[in-house]
Amino acid sequence: MPRSTARTLSPPRQTTLAFLTALAFLILGTLLARAEDKVIRIGYQKYGTLVLLKGKGLLEKKLAPLGYRVSWAEFPSGPPLLEALNAGAIDLGSAGEAPPIFGQANNPDFLYVAHEPAAPLGEAILVAKDSPIKTVADLRGKKIALNKGSNVHYFLVEALAKAGVPYEAVTPVFLAPGDAVAAFSRGAVDAWVIWDPFLASGERTTGARTLVNGTDIVPNRQFYLSTRRFSDANKEALDTTLAAIGEIDAWAKDNTDAVAAELAPAIGIPAPVLTVALKRLTYGVTPLDAAVIADQQKVADTFHRLGLLPKPITVSDAVRKSGS
Numbered sequence: 001m002p003r004s005t006a007r008t009l010s011p012p013r014q015t016t017l018a019f020l021t022a023l024a025f026l027i028l029g030t031l032l033a034r035a036e037d038k039v040i041r042i043g044y045q046k047y048g049t050l051v052l053l054k055g056k057g058l059l060e061k062k063l064a065p066l067g068y069r070v071s072w073a074e075f076p077s078g079p080p081l082l083e084a085l086n087a088g089a090i091d092l093g094s095a096g097e098a099p100p101i102f103g104q105a106n107n108p109d110f111l112y113v114a115h116e117p118a119a120p121l122g123e124a125i126l127v128a129k130d131s132p133i134k135t136v137a138d139l140r141g142k143k144i145a146l147n148k149g150s151n152v153h154y155f156l157v158e159a160l161a162k163a164g165v166p167y168e169a170v171t172p173v174f175l176a177p178g179d180a181v182a183a184f185s186r187g188a189v190d191a192w193v194i195w196d197p198f199l200a201s202g203e204r205t206t207g208a209r210t211l212v213n214g215t216d217i218v219p220n221r222q223f224y225l226s227t228r229r230f231s232d233a234n235k236e237a238l239d240t241t242l243a244a245i246g247e248i249d250a251w252a253k254d255n256t257d258a259v260a261a262e263l264a265p266a267i268g269i270p271a272p273v274l275t276v277a278l279k280r281l282t283y284g285v286t287p288l289d290a291a292v293i294a295d296q297q298k299v300a301d302t303f304h305r306l307g308l309l310p311k312p313i314t315v316s317d318a319v320r321k322s323g324s
Contacts, residue, residue, distance in 0.1 A: 040230075040237055041071040043081045043093030046267045047197050047277075048222065049116075049285075050094055052248050055262060059244045068237050076176060079149040082225070086110065091230045092241065096151025096195065100223050101300045104318045105309055111231055113320045114224040114242050115292055116249070117282035120214030123152050123195040125159060126184070129207045133190060136163035136212055139170055142190035145183050148174035149308075152193040154299050155218045157306065162217060167306055181206070195220075196277035201269045203276075219295055224285065231320055242285055249283040288319050 040063065044050035053059050054072050063070060075081035078095030082103040085093055092113070095103075104110045125144075127133045133142070136159050146152050157167050173180075173189050177198040184192040185206050194202055202208050214220045224242065231238055252259045260274035267274065288296075296315040303309040 038066070038068045038234075038237075039071055040068055040092060040234065040241060041073065041090045042241075043073050043075050043084055043090040045075055045077065045081065045094070047263065048094060049245055049248050049252065049283075051263065051266065052252060052259065053245060055266075056248060058248060059241060062240050062244045063237060066237055066240065068234075077147055077150055079147070085225060085227065091234075092224065092226045092238070094222055094224050096223070097218065097221055097296065097299050098149055098151050098154045098303070100225055100296070100318075101303055101309060101313065101315075102149055103225065104300075104313050104315070105311060107227070109227045109229055110318050111226050111228050111320050112223055112288055112296075112315075112318055113226050113231065113238065114245075114285045115288055116222040116286075117284055118219035118221050119280060119282040120216075120218060120220050121280040122199065122214070122277070123155050123193070123218075123220050124199055124213040125156070125211040126192045126194060126199070126202055126206075126208040127190065127211050128184075128187070129209050131190070131209065133211065136160060137165055139163075139191060139211075140165050141169065141171075143171045143173050143188070144191045144193060145173045145175045145180040145189040146193040147176055147180070148172075150195070151218075151220060152195055154302065155214055155220070156193045157302055158217050159212055184208070196280055197263075197267060197269050197274055200273050200277040200280075204273050221292065221295070223288075226320075246285045249285060252278070252281075253283040287322060293319060 042050060044054060060070050073084065073090055075084065078099035081093045081095055082099045084090045086103055086107040100112060125136070133139060139160065144156065146156055160167055160170065173183065175183060177194060180192055180194065181198070181202055183189045191211065192202065226238065256275055256278045259278055260271040263274055264271040293316050300309065300313050300315055304312050
């Protein structure tokens with residue numbers, strides 16, 4: 001019989017090969033585990049750039065080369081989103097002017113990472129079409145529905161102050177948008193302070209009249225928020241995410257009808273109504289500058305003066321520095 005040309009490994013060599021094979025699998029498993037651990041958890045609301053980013057799948061494509069995956073969590077408004085951020089349940093989210101103030105007061109690790117331009121038309125105080133209330137001054141002694149700790153909370157405070165009405169002279173009724181519109185529709189409250197797209201929907205479904213919007217009262221900015229811990233450990237991923245948000249913003253700005261059609265099923269608001277709201281939005285993601293920080297400091301000081309903020313804060317302490 002011909003002799004076999006196959007070589008038989010000696011026991012020591014077999015042991016070495018088995019060790020190297022096991023080591024290779026261990027290293028591969030460790031690398032895969034680390035890659036699996038690299039995740040950015042994003043909190044979003046039903047309306048805005050982040051929900052578009054989720055729907056397009058753009059961020060997943062941008063982060064894949066960096067070894068990250070994306071986890072998404074939906075929130076009804078800014079305050080619970082910020083609670084989740086402070087609890088460590090998400091790494092990034094967006095909210096209006098007021099929620100970040102409370103977020104910073106409750107978490108020294110809290111961080112502003114970017115903002116979008118002012119959109120004062122995107123929030124308003126609504127009254128019934130036939131309401132005798134004609135000016136903000138007429139709100140004295142009235143019941144006003146609003147979402148506690150949201151951007152419209154600050155808007156109401158400032159609108160009243162401009163009209164010479166103390167905040168204590170009205171009765172705030174703290175309700176989420178769904179409950180607020182029901183209370184407003186049945187006349188259980190005299191006014192409703194609300195933001196888009198619920199503002200546009202409320203105008204359409206209830207026939208409400210806009211008493212005043214944010215113009216010349218508040219800027220109504222949208223902020224992107226994270227933590228120092230996440231920002232420091234994931235700089236490239238965070239920068240990539242903000243760049244992706246900017247791409248979606250640029251697309252949305254020129255495709256209002258397409259954005260409305262895409263968002264309508266998830267939000268439950270007809271596309272034509274959403275189009276009204278989208279045209280009141282502003283677009284473009286940029287770092288916070290001195291003017292924006294000063295505006296946010298005014299929000300913080302106002303809430304502290306009213307006893308709504310447990311302690312004074314310095315907004316600039318929680319702003320991501322350029323290049324960090």
